[in-house]
Amino acid sequence: MTEAHEQARSAAREPSVDPATDPSAGEVFDADIHAKAREVIARYPQSRSALLPLLHLVQSVQGYVSREGITFCARHLDLSEAEVSGVVTFYTMYKRRPCGQHLVSVCTNTLCAALGGDAVYRRLCEHLGEEGRPLGHEETAGTPGEQGSITIEHAECLAACDLAPVLQVNYEYFDNQSPDSAVELVDALRNGDKPAPTRGAPLTDFRSAELQLAGFFPDDSEQSRSDVDAPTAAEETVRGARLAQDRGWTAPAMPDDVALPEVEQK
């Protein structure tokens, strides 16, 4: 373990500093979150680099980036609130309004759209909306914070085009969707069920996902291990490798013990 890592560990144990006791930011975020913030900051040579993960951390508490969240980050990083706000508005993953228990992101970039992604998105908006008024981008069915509430958004290419059309729930993949399968999925979520992603760990909720994006995975090592081992074996991913195996195709064999090239010592 090197110094940087040592620092990260010990920083988390330090007694709380200023931001924790600051009245304007102290109520929403408890001591544990302040400790986590310090741990995030200690990962980087310069504190400001911690801003993106800190904003994920803030969302793990409130489900969006609130005024208090901005103050929290500003105090921890010694930035102005305007500087933090400027960053928040730049990135689509930072939500300006409270997000539902689950965030459903449907890829509507061209490739997915051509294979039905637009239709999936449209159906979900209609299905989750009130009669005659479909939900719009980043709108929520149900009350944020309550079980079964769902925020919907259209997303850009999610790097899973070979599995199109795709959507994500709390940033876990549901591949090869259709309007019907997507409706079934959100109905289950509305009922408090958590269907298994095609690729990814069992669903929790948006806030827990944000905590993981801030770099905090479950403390329980068994839980952590099983999350990591959760499936990813999409046939599409391994198609080339499988075909090669079936046909006996390989890369050229590597020679034994090739030396590194000689270079003149300067």
Added chain:
Amino acid sequence: MSDPITPVLTKRWLSPNSWRLSTYEQLEGYTAVRKALRGTPEQLVSLIKEAGLRGRGGAGFPAGVKWGFMPKDEEKPHYLVINADEGEPGTCKDIPLMMADPHSLIEGCIISAYAMRAHRCFIYVRGEVLHCMRRLSAAVSEAYEAGYLGSDILGSGFDLDITVHAGAGAYICGEETALLDSLEGRRGEPRLKPPFPAASGLYAQPTTVNNVETIATVPFIVNGGVDWFRAMGTEKSPGPKIYSISGHVEHPGQYEAPLGTTLRELLDLAGGMKDGIPLKFWTPGGSSTPLFTAEHLDVPLDFEGAAEAGSMLGTTALMIFNETVSVPWAVMKWTQFYRHESCGKCTPCREGTYWLAQILERMVDGRGTEEDIETLLDVCDNVLGRSFCALGDGAVSPITSGIQYFRSEFLELCRQNATSSAASSGGDAQSALVGAQS
């Protein structure tokens, strides 16, 4: 002549629990790093130069040459930053790579950092891929515990720390200088070059940014050597490459083949066009690379071949569209993407993508005119080469190439609009023309 598919990076993906350290070690994992750490940084830079490894993030810059730009002394801290922001539409290779075989990237990071005298490495992963973050973070922890990371790695005296960092949803952060700003906790806006990152990158210190696939290839070159690597691919574009095939084919997926493979060959591997519906257009390397058509089935897909045929190899993201898909519609969709992702720093791109999207939306909505086609090309002219970063150039690629190969389709759409709007106010055209089963 190599086999049609040459699994190197993708070789371990079929193994159960391929992402675990134990699996990796059973399958030659962490052997290259031992060999590399016995050599010198100069030897490794020279190896990668001689192998001719070119960047897999889109631009194809020779990796060894880039590494050679890093200062030879250690007066300042050096940084290695891995670009795992994978956001170019169509591109879907780095995320599966990191999920299936994260240790190959980590081993590549150790070797590359050693070659560049860097002791800190950041892996910047796009935020929307939680499972990838999870796998990668777990692999980094495993590597620390096993002594592959941290101080005095394998008794070599070399120290390296890796930090996995999640982005927050912005395509532009894949551009390397925007990525560095983002990693510094700022809005992800591109920086003026020069200075190049090797002189002044992260925290204004010497920095190299490389793509995931580039760095994951490094351990194999260390073990196999220059001749082995060059036995695949072409003279100027050597090695294997992960081709990501998506869209209207029978078996979309990841196919790792020697550089220079053609779409005809790849389609054959992917089971041909879905339901036999003929090919209409495709991208060789993501939406920022000009479209190809059925005329280009035999273009060798390496950096030179794609460029000679008027496009670019990009990320070898082959999005395949059949005859049912409207070109103006597809072009409109991509343009909306660029409008959304333009960072707004420079006027040609910010304003250009806005106007381009608006004109295309109007056309697809049934209210376009023939003059609109010329206006589109005019605006493209004002964006191409005049934008601050390559996003602007990429944004016009689908439009100019779409009009180049399918002008008649744009024209017909506008003429059809002219007649129908004489009768009504138009607006119905969209349902007739879509890309899709809607």
